[in-house]
Amino acid sequence: MNHLITAAGICKEFHVGSSTLKVLDNIDFNLHRGEFIAIMGPSGSGKTTLLYILGCLERPSSGSYLLNGVNIIDASDDELSHIRANSIGFIFQTFNLLPALNIYENIEVPFLYRSLDDSGIRERIMGAIAQVGLTERVRHTPAELSGGEMQRVAIARAICADPLLVLADEPTGNLDSHTGMEILKIFKKLHANGSTIILITHDREVASVADRIVYLKDGKLIDNASAPEQKAV
Amino acid sequence: MHLRLNRKLFKFIALAVKSLLQHKLRATLSILGVVCGVAAVLSMLSIGEGAKRESLSQIEQLGTRNIYVKSIPLTEMQEKKSRAKLSQGLTLYDAQRIKNGCRGVQDVAGLRELKASVFGAIKDVMPQIVSCSPNYASMLKIPIFEGRFISDPDMQEGKLVCVIGHNVAKNMGASGSIGNYLRIENSLFKIVGILRRIESKERKAGAISLRNYNDMVFIPLTAASLVSKSASVTGATAWPEVTELVVGVSTVQQVLKSVPAVKRTLEITHGGADDYQIVVPQELLNQSRKIQRTFNIVLGSIAFISLLVGGIGIMNIMLATVSERTKEIGVRRAFGATYSDIIIQFLAESTILTFTGGIIGIIIGLGGVWLISAIAKWNTAITVLSLVLPLLTSILVGIFFGLYPAYAAAKMDPIAALRYE
Numbered sequence: 001m002n003h004l005i006t007a008a009g010i011c012k013e014f015h016v017g018s019s020t021l022k023v024l025d026n027i028d029f030n031l032h033r034g035e036f037i038a039i040m041g042p043s044g045s046g047k048t049t050l051l052y053i054l055g056c057l058e059r060p061s062s063g064s065y066l067l068n069g070v071n072i073i074d075a076s077d078d079e080l081s082h083i084r085a086n087s088i089g090f091i092f093q094t095f096n097l098l099p100a101l102n103i104y105e106n107i108e109v110p111f112l113y114r115s116l117d118d119s120g121i122r123e124r125i126m127g128a129i130a131q132v133g134l135t136e137r138v139r140h141t142p143a144e145l146s147g148g149e150m151q152r153v154a155i156a157r158a159i160c161a162d163p164l165l166v167l168a169d170e171p172t173g174n175l176d177s178h179t180g181m182e183i184l185k186i187f188k189k190l191h192a193n194g195s196t197i198i199l200i201t202h203d204r205e206v207a208s209v210a211d212r213i214v215y216l217k218d219g220k221l222i223d224n225a226s227a228p229e230q231k232a233v
Numbered sequence: 234m235h236l237r238l239n240r241k242l243f244k245f246i247a248l249a250v251k252s253l254l255q256h257k258l259r260a261t262l263s264i265l266g267v268v269c270g271v272a273a274v275l276s277m278l279s280i281g282e283g284a285k286r287e288s289l290s291q292i293e294q295l296g297t298r299n300i301y302v303k304s305i306p307l308t309e310m311q312e313k314k315s316r317a318k319l320s321q322g323l324t325l326y327d328a329q330r331i332k333n334g335c336r337g338v339q340d341v342a343g344l345r346e347l348k349a350s351v352f353g354a355i356k357d358v359m360p361q362i363v364s365c366s367p368n369y370a371s372m373l374k375i376p377i378f379e380g381r382f383i384s385d386p387d388m389q390e391g392k393l394v395c396v397i398g399h400n401v402a403k404n405m406g407a408s409g410s411i412g413n414y415l416r417i418e419n420s421l422f423k424i425v426g427i428l429r430r431i432e433s434k435e436r437k438a439g440a441i442s443l444r445n446y447n448d449m450v451f452i453p454l455t456a457a458s459l460v461s462k463s464a465s466v467t468g469a470t471a472w473p474e475v476t477e478l479v480v481g482v483s484t485v486q487q488v489l490k491s492v493p494a495v496k497r498t499l500e501i502t503h504g505g506a507d508d509y510q511i512v513v514p515q516e517l518l519n520q521s522r523k524i525q526r527t528f529n530i531v532l533g534s535i536a537f538i539s540l541l542v543g544g545i546g547i548m549n550i551m552l553a554t555v556s557e558r559t560k561e562i563g564v565r566r567a568f569g570a571t572y573s574d575i576i577i578q579f580l581a582e583s584t585i586l587t588f589t590g591g592i593i594g595i596i597i598g599l600g601g602v603w604l605i606s607a608i609a610k611w612n613t614a615i616t617v618l619s620l621v622l623p624l625l626t627s628i629l630v631g632i633f634f635g636l637y638p639a640y641a642a643a644k645m646d647p648i649a650a651l652r653y654e
Contacts, residue, residue, distance in 0.1 A: 057567060057647050078571050085569020096564045096651065100255055112244055113569035157568075 010063035038207035041216035089158030128160030148179035264590030266543020271594025278619035283612035318504035364457035380426035544634035551638035563650030583635025591627025
């Protein structure tokens, strides 16, 4: 099968004073196109650091990482920005919408940095807004939205430019269970439409929507199992 | 690609405007320094240009190729001392000596201001009566509208003829035409010429009065004694006394070289008496430039300090903005903003801020220039440069003082920025 991500021996160390803190320890990780994977683990296990490395926001201390065949380790800062703009969509636990901009303008942000021609941007943004069911609130600002609506805007922002990879960091972490389920439905729909998704969570129920679950503990990948099997455990 | 870049820049500008509008009061306060600086630059340039134009027009009227010798009114005691040195005062004899003895001097004209009354139909103007030599009009390029100026035979024969200015003729109505007579004191002078209207006003240029020819009446130097008791011929040779000599030099370059020769000649004819003063229009120009330079230094310093303080204010506000919008920077970096995208975004903001300050400064500056012009009666001139330069300066201030905050925003670690609360 065609690998979108091929990462091997990924290590990440942070220097705290005179001591060194190893957050990721020799991680091997592959992801196919169209796959939906959940990364689980307790707080401090290195989930978010791994997500940021896979999202080209952070460089590993050592190891190799190919995203869609491109060697990320040797890429310059501008090349990494270019890759993020054209290939990756982020969804954050705290939504991270820009308060001064309305829904439309928030979703437009990634297009500002993409190497796309200008044609059809409006249609794509409106399409993404429709996909998350917020067409009526397009001119509203984040302050006028509920938590669930804000996360839906964040999802629309991440997917509207058709990225190769969608990275979601605890997307339901700040939502009540009912709203969280609605968000997960959107993820399922995205996956059904062919999106490749990496979702980080410490909630087993949330992780269960993925094809595959990966466990991180103390910076090490300790298990790989398909979701149905995991449910059986 | 080009269109995309334009769209990007347009978006950055729109974002900057939106961001600034969210903090209107803060933005307004932060640009006060720039407003003052730009207003000062505009005022400096406008006043400077006005003064320069006025100086040039004065010099033009006085003639760049001319040297003026002006008699100094003496007290009785000074006059006694002067006579003791065998000085006859300023006379046409000096004119002849200068013309014959100084290299580069082409011609010398003499003029005497007279205190005399004009009778007749003149209502609104108070004509200034002067007696002069026939070459005065040609040397000072005074245009004749009708008739002629005073001629050599008029001078030699002391004829009672006069040439009147445009306003004098206009006010006299039908009687202010060629062939009619004008009564000055107890003598009737035949009008032989009328001057063309000249755009000039009476003012001082150093020790020399710039004359308003429109309100003047010219008579031959030799007829002066008929209208003024103080006007007389002096000495055994009976040279007419004058209050002013205009020395015409062949070229502009020769003017300053001829001054020492004129000085030496006058020292000899006046026996060393200090009863005259030499005025060189070119030197007046230099003096005016010196004053202008001092004025520019003062106003320029005010402008510089205002812009510096304004720029520091802008930097301060931009640093606060960057700190407030740390999370936004993280989000933008996560969605692919490059280092330069962030720099451009914040530079656009600081530049729009100072550009707005520049526009307001120009409006205030124009008001200030108008006020100065109205109250102090200074000549001012608004030129394209006086509008463009302050605006350009405001943009440069925005770029210069916005650079560090923009750099600080761009070099932020995207992950630390995303985690910032």
